[in-house]
Amino acid sequence: MENKPTDDEYWIKRIPIDPSAFEVIYDRYLLQVYRYIYRKVGNQAEAEDLTSIVFLHALEGILKGQYASRNKFLAWLFSIVRIKTADHFRERKRMPIVSFDDELEPTDGHEITPGDLRGLSKCYSGLSSSEQELLALRFSADLDFKTIALILHKNTAAVKMATYRSLDKLRKRMEGSDE
Numbered sequence: 001m002e003n004k005p006t007d008d009e010y011w012i013k014r015i016p017i018d019p020s021a022f023e024v025i026y027d028r029y030l031l032q033v034y035r036y037i038y039r040k041v042g043n044q045a046e047a048e049d050l051t052s053i054v055f056l057h058a059l060e061g062i063l064k065g066q067y068a069s070r071n072k073f074l075a076w077l078f079s080i081v082r083i084k085t086a087d088h089f090r091e092r093k094r095m096p097i098v099s100f101d102d103e104l105e106p107t108d109g110h111e112i113t114p115g116d117l118r119g120l121s122k123c124y125s126g127l128s129s130s131e132q133e134l135l136a137l138r139f140s141a142d143l144d145f146k147t148i149a150l151i152l153h154k155n156t157a158a159v160k161m162a163t164y165r166s167l168d169k170l171r172k173r174m175e176g177s178d179e
Contacts, residue, residue: 008073015062022059029074030055033081036141040085054084075150078141082151123173131166138163 008028014021033054038047057080061067067076124132137148145163149156 009069012062012067012069012073015059019059022062025058025073026055029077032074032141032143033077036078036081036136037085039136039140041088046088050084050088054081057084072147072150074143074147078137078143078147078151081141120174123170126173127166127170131162131169134159134163134166135170 008025011021011024015025030051034047034051037050037054038044041047041050054077058067058077061080067073124135127135133152134148137143137151138145143151145160146156148163149159152159
């Protein structure tokens with residue numbers, strides 16, 4: 001049985017001979033990377049700049065042979081995202097601003113009010129940084145539990161359980177803020 005390269009691996013292997021092949025990877029993951037970074041920095045211009053830096057670093061890493069095909073590309077890319085985002089905050093020495101305005105869309109016909117967003121933002125900021133990170137990777141970046149586990153170097157079941165606990169904690173905080 002022959003091991004076939006994944007679709008990502010196919011395009012990554014083409015990049016050294018055809019740099020335009022990186023466009024496929026870029027287009028595939030741009031929104032996930034941008035949304036995660038925007039959630040962390042809360043500023044469109046900074047999120048766009050950081051997203052560009054991440055993809056430039058990823059391209060350089062691929063060309064230098066730093067990506068090994070035995071890795072899952074998305075997990076490798078989000079390792080870069082997390083490092084570059086942390087570097088950004090170390091350079092700026094400030095806390096991330098969390099904004100939910102651009103991400104929340106009502107799914108049950110209930111209109112989301114500015115008060116709802118303020119309450120959610122307040123409750124979210126009350127979570128630990130690891131809980132915030134899990135929720136940002138899961139919902140802002142739209143990553144599956146397996147990929148998050150690879151990024152965090154943890155067991156998939158542990159990531160899933162920690163994510164559900166974080167959501168439950170957030171829900172309880174939101175219910176408590178209504179009272």
